[in-house]
Amino acid sequence: MPAHRCERSRARGGPTSWGQAMNRIHSKIWNKTLGTLVVASEFAKAGGKGGRSRRMRAALGAVALSAGLMLSSTTALAADGTQASSSTASTPATQVQATPQASMPGDPYFSADGANDGSDSALSLGTNSVAAGAMSTAMGTESSALGYNSFALDDYTTAVGGNSFAAGIGASAFGHSATTGANYATAIGYGAGAANYNTTALGANAQATGLSSVAIGGYVVDASGNPRDFDISGNPQAAAASGDYATAVGPGALATAHGATALGVAAKANSANNVAIGNSANATGGDAAVAVGTAAQALGDTTVAMGFQAAAVGDFGVVIGTQAQATGTGDTAVGMGSNANGNYAVAMGYAAGYQGIGTQSIGIGAGASAPTDNSIAIGATAYVTGMQSVAVGTGATATGNNAVALGTGSLADRDNAVSVGAAGATRQITNVAAGTQGTDAVNVNQLTAAVASSGSALAVSYDAADKSGITLGGANGTVIHNVAAGTADTDAANVGQVNSSIASSVGQATALSVNYDAADKAGITLGGANGTAIHNVAAGTADTDAANVGQVNSSIASSVGQATALAVNYDAADKAGITLGGANGTAIHNVAAGTADTDAANVGQVNSSIASSVGQATALAVNYDAADKAGITLGGANGTAIHNVAAGTAATDAVNLGQLTAVTGQATALAVSYDAASKSDLTLGGANGTVIHNVAAGVAGNDAVNMGQFTTLSGQLGTLSTLENQNLLSINQLNSQMSIIQSAVAVLQQAPQGANMPNTIAVDGAGAASVMANSGDVAVGNKATVSGDHGTAIGGDSYAAGPNDTALGGNAKVNADGSTAVGANTTIAAAATNAVAVGESASVTAPSGTAIGQGASVTAANAVALGQGSLADQANTVSVGTASNQRRITNVAAGTAPTDAANVSQVDQALATAKTYTDATATQTLNTAKAYTDAALGNQQSISDLRNQMNDQF
Structure with a gap:
């Protein structure tokens, strides 16, 4: 009762x-x-x-x-x-x-x-x-x-x-x-x-207890007619409107708060001004929430959830699409399976945010995700994991913090960097205006002019294209400084190596040579511990010649045959001396080979000894390579050190290590050297950076880039910094989409569909929006149309043709699979798969293209156009303007990797350093090389003189 x-x-x-x-x-x-x-x-x-x-x-x-x-x-x-x-x-x-x-x-x-x-x-x-x-x-x-x-x-x-x-x-x-x-x-x-006053209750056990409330519907029953849902007291639950001005329509529908509306079987609107439309739709968590669709959930204040099992959990969230969800405060999720889980996050497109959308982050496009805070991912499967980073383009990825990846497949994996491609998939940056500030990018024209003015006439070049020779141009020879020690046979040797080789050879020759006892050459003392035999002594002919044993023996034999008058006698009884009586000296013949230290040596012994000594000296001597004395080759297997070289003074003198070290120190101070033997790093030493001049345009992935090449990138960065002013990613566009959504909600509030809500939603406009059956699509707006699975079209006349397409904005048209268009009148052609267009009238006609900016256009594959009216018409390039409308790229950080952009400051410093180094060292290098050559030849002449002296002595 x-x-x-x-x-x-x-x-x-x-x-x-x-x-x-x-x-x-x-x-x-x-x-x-x-x-x-x-x-x-x-x-x-x-x-x-x-x-x-x-x-x-x-x-x-x-x-x-x-x-x-x-x-x-x-x-x-x-x-x-x-x-x-x-x-x-x-x-x-x-x-x-x-x-x-x-x-x-x-x-x-x-x-x-x-x-x-x-x-x-x-x-x-x-x-x-x-x-x-x-x-x-x-x-x-x-x-x-x-x-x-x-x-x-x-x-x-x-x-x-x-x-x-x-x-x-x-x-x-x-x-x-x-x-x-x-x-x-x-x-x-x-x-x-x-x-209560002006209430209406229609249906078995329907209850309307709030002021002007309406309750229509009985119990929710199972197939056997038994009640299925019960209140907290265990009684079967019929439709009930207990809030003032509440409306509950449908079996088991509940509208329990002021102004609440529940339409559908078991629909529940339990907070003030909530709206729940659909079978088991639930708007219960906060005030002014709207849940539309079977099992849709709007659980926060002023939230909107539209679609089968759509869920808006946090306050102020908006969710549109089958199984879409927004769990944070102020989130927006549009598209089947889209997920915005950070506060004030935006996920638009099929499965957008499936890997999460961070606080104040945006993911637009099928499968786009930006799980980190303050990040943006635009394009199908675009992905951002770095903090405050941006990835724009199908499959673009930004893993570095504060990084930007532009273009299909681009990867930005370093902090504070902008990437327009990936390893093995680089792009040129075109239409770059000339840089003016230190952090601006330079274009090729600037770099070419800088190279021309940096003193390229001082460069050392090959004599011919076959690289077979180099001729140094100094009038008196050219010194080459900072020459590393050669290791291969064809390497250049530095002075240190040559000096070491010469010193070693001279040392060996000196140790075995017979030298005068003093500079006056008055005597020679043989150094044998028991005396020294001189072998291979030729028969003396002059009175001052040494006699060999043969001559001595002959002389003795002749003397024995003569009379006593011819005998050789002791000068005195003490036998202390013998004076031969020849007026011009006396040859002693037939002298037996001496064996004891005090024996006379015959010519044979002397000749033999001399021959042995000379042979050893000859083996160790440093000789000219030919009779013209044009060259000397030192014979050390690993090079030959030349020691005790006096400091050269004349232009043709050899230089010693002390001189070379002094020169090397000067060269080292100005030289650009690797940081370590591994040659993995090179640090330029300018206090305010170092300019490198005359850098050719890089073509390979690990080539240096010049200022001309990187001015384009700077222009792109400048374009990004002014995206808001150029309406490239306009908040007004997003607001426009939200207005469409709110209008759709208003229409649904005024015209409830009853208990059986569809799994897709088409709202607003004189012309019906349309989606494919069982496709998981979302279409919102006058004549908005989705033709492929998991597509999203929001805005009047918007169109998403293929699977996983996203079209946001009035008349936005996506005709290719896996593509994303954001902005009124944006277009993506049928051939432009995996493309992204952002900005009013932006367009892409080639695969994997990315156009950002009002009227920006991409006509070549894998290209990127940044900025209002920019045109990218060359494959694998990034354009920040057109041939007649160029932009500077500003605030470019100094590049560190081979494929990084260089800014104007870097290029200027590199050019200045190269010019200064060339000017300071050119003359010194030429002079040092000449002195080194002269000194080496002088050392060789000294060895030749030594050999001649030894020959003269014997």
Whole structure:
């Protein structure tokens, strides 16, 4: 029995006065403040009605109201202040008596069952009121109570149905146990209850208890008809609108808060001004939330969730698309399976954000994800993992912090860097204006001019293209400084190596040579510990020649044959000396080979000894390579050191290590050297950076780049820094999309679809939006169309043709698979798969192209156009303008890797350093080389002189 039903008791014997009527009426007034029915003490409007009889007109009116209500065997009807009973009344009022149906053969169309003893008579006390049915009561003016135990309490109320109860002016209760409790309330259906002013409850057990609330629908039942959903008390849950101005439509629908609207089976709107439309749609977490679609969830304040199982969890979120979700505050997720999980994040496109969208980050395009904070990923499968980074282009990836990846497949994997390609997939940067600031990019024209002015005439070049020779141009020879020690046979040797080789050779020769005892050459002392034999002594011919043993022996033999006068005698008895008497010296012949240290040596021994010594000296001597003395080749297997070289003074003198070290130190101070032997790094030493001049345009992946090549990149960076002013990624465009979404929500609020919401959503416009069945598509806007699976089209006349396409903006057209267009009138041609166009009228006609900026255009594959009106018409390039409208690229950091951009400051410093180094070292290098050559030749001449001296001595 419903809570609002009036419980009444009847006094047996039949009431015949107002006091008796009061005895059968209890708890019949609804108290809104207490929330229950209370007993009223008196009925002012009901007093005195017994004396105001109505004629048969009232009775006929009651009969007309009751026509068709076929009950059991007896009838009961009372009209205009009369009481119907089973006996003739003594009052003059017109009455219809309750008699067995069989006794009224002329009136077979009205009957009512009752005790037929006067104890349960109908009672009509209000002016022009009607009561029909056993124990029915009509208390108010022109009230009507039709049905067993029905009760119409107040003026103009209507209660129709067994145990129905209508309280409140103008209230109506239709159905068994239907109940109203306030003015102008309407309850229709078994057990329906409308308990507040201007409420409407329609459906079995539907309850409308809030001011001006509406509840339409009964229980949610299973296939067997049994209740499926229950309230917290375990009772079956019918439609209920308990909030003021709330609306609940659908079995089990609940609208429990002020202004809430729940449309659909088991739809729930439990917070102020919430809207839930769809089977099991739920808008319960915060105020002003909107959930549209089967199982859609809007759980935060002012959130919007549209689509099958769409979920907006955080406050201020907007979600559109099947299974799309936004869990953070202020998030936006549009597209099937899109996911925005960071605060104030945006995910648009099929499965956009499937790897997450960070706080204040944006992911636009099928599968685009930016899980880190303050990042942007635009393009199908674009991905950002670095903090505050940007990836624009299909498959573009930014893993470095504060990095930017531009173009299809580009990779930015270093912090604070901009990449326009990837390893093995580089792009040129075209239409670069000349840099003016230190951090501007330089173009080829600038670099060419810088190289021409840097003193290229001082460069050392090959004599011919075959690289077979180099001729140094110094008039007096050219010194080459900072020559590393050669290791291969064809390497250049530095002075240190040559000096070492010469010193080694001279040292070896000196150790075995026979030298004068003093500079005056007055004596030679042979160094043998037991004396020294001189072999291979030729027969002396001059008086001062050494005699060999043969000559001595011959002389002795001749002397023995002569007379004593020819004998050789001791000079004195002590035999201390012998003086040979030859006026010009005396040859001693036939001298036997000496064996003891004090023996005379014959010429043979002397010759043999000399030959041996000379042979050894010759083997170690440094000789000219030919008789013209044009060259000397030192014979050391690993080079030959020349020691004890005096400092050269003349231009043709050899230089020693001390001189070379001094020169090398000067060269080293100005030389550009590797940081380590591994040659993996090179640091330029300028306090304010170092300019490298005359750098040719790089062509290979590890070539140096010049200023001309990188001015284009600077222009692109400048373009990015002014994207907002150029409406390349305009917030107004996003606001426009949000306005479309809000308009769609408004339309849905005004025109609910009922219990069976589709899994796709098409909203707004005179022309219907369209999507493919079972595709997971989203189309929002006048004539918005999606033709491929998992596509998203938002905006009037927007079109997404292929799978995983995203078109955002009025008349945005995507005709190729896996592409993304953002902005009014953006277009992507059918051939431009995996492309991205951002900005009003931006267009891409080639595969993997990326166009960013109003009117930007890409016509070549894998190209990028940045900035308003920019044109990229060459494959694998980045353009920041056109041939007639160029841009500078500013704020370019100094490049560090071979494929990095160089800024103007770097190029200027490199050019200045190269010029200074060349100027400072050219003359010194030439002079040092000449001195080195002269010194080496001088050392060789010294060795030749030594050999000649030894020959002279023997």
